[in-house]
Amino acid sequence: MKLLFGVLLLLFSADVLTQETLHRNPFMPVQAAQCPTAAIEEEQQVLSWALRGVIGRDDNWYGWIQTQTGGWIRIARQKPLPLFYWQLDRLLYGSAQFSDKSASRGTCRSRSIIELKLRK
Template sequence: MRLYLLLVSLLFSAEVLTQEPPRRNPFIPGEITQCPAAILAEEQQLLGWILRGVIGRNENWYGWIQAQNGNWIRVARHKPLPLFYWQLDNLRYGSAQFSDKSVGSHACRSQNIIELKLRK
C-alpha cells in the first residue's frame, strides 16, 4: 500500500512539473496583463462624448460636450473633468484632445490619446 501511494504521488508531481506555464499575449508588456475595469469604463465613456461647440481665442478656449446620458459638460484647459484617468490637453476650434494622465502605470488602454471632432 505504501508503495502504491508513493507511486501515485510521484506520478502526480511529475505531471504537475511538466505542465506548461500559461501563455501571455506578446503584444502586451509582461507586467501588464489586465486593465482595471474602471479605466476601461472611463475610456468608453469618453469615446461616447460628442463635441458640440468650441469658442474662444489664443489660449482661452471653452468647449461644450454632450455625454451619452444627454448631460452637457463645459470643458476648458484648466478646468477639472468628471474623469479621473483622462485630462484635456488641447482645445481648439473644431477639436478637443484628451490624453491619458497615467501613461506609465496603465499602458493597457487601447488608446493613450482621444480626439473629439466638432459634430453638429
C-alpha cells in the first residue's frame, strides 16, 4: 500500500511540475505575464516619447512628440494615434496625458496613465 501511495505521489508531482505556469517569469506578477506583448511594447514606446511643443487654446490644442527613433508625431484630441492600446486623454499647454484604453476592463500593465511633460 505504501508503494502504491508513493508511486501515485510521484506521478502527481511530476504532472504538477510540468504545468505551464512554472514556465512563466517568476519575478513578474501573474497578470503582467499574461499581458499581450504588443501592449507592453506600446507602453514602452509611449514612455520613450518626448513632448516637444504644444500650441492652442480652449479645447483646440495641438502637440508634437518626438519618438525615440527621431520621428515626429502630431497629436490632437480628435486625431487618432498610431497605437492600439493607448489613447490621448488630455492635451494642455506643457503636458500630454495618455490613458490605457483597457483600464476599465482590468489592465495587465503597471500603469494606466502616462503623462509627458514639455521638454525644451
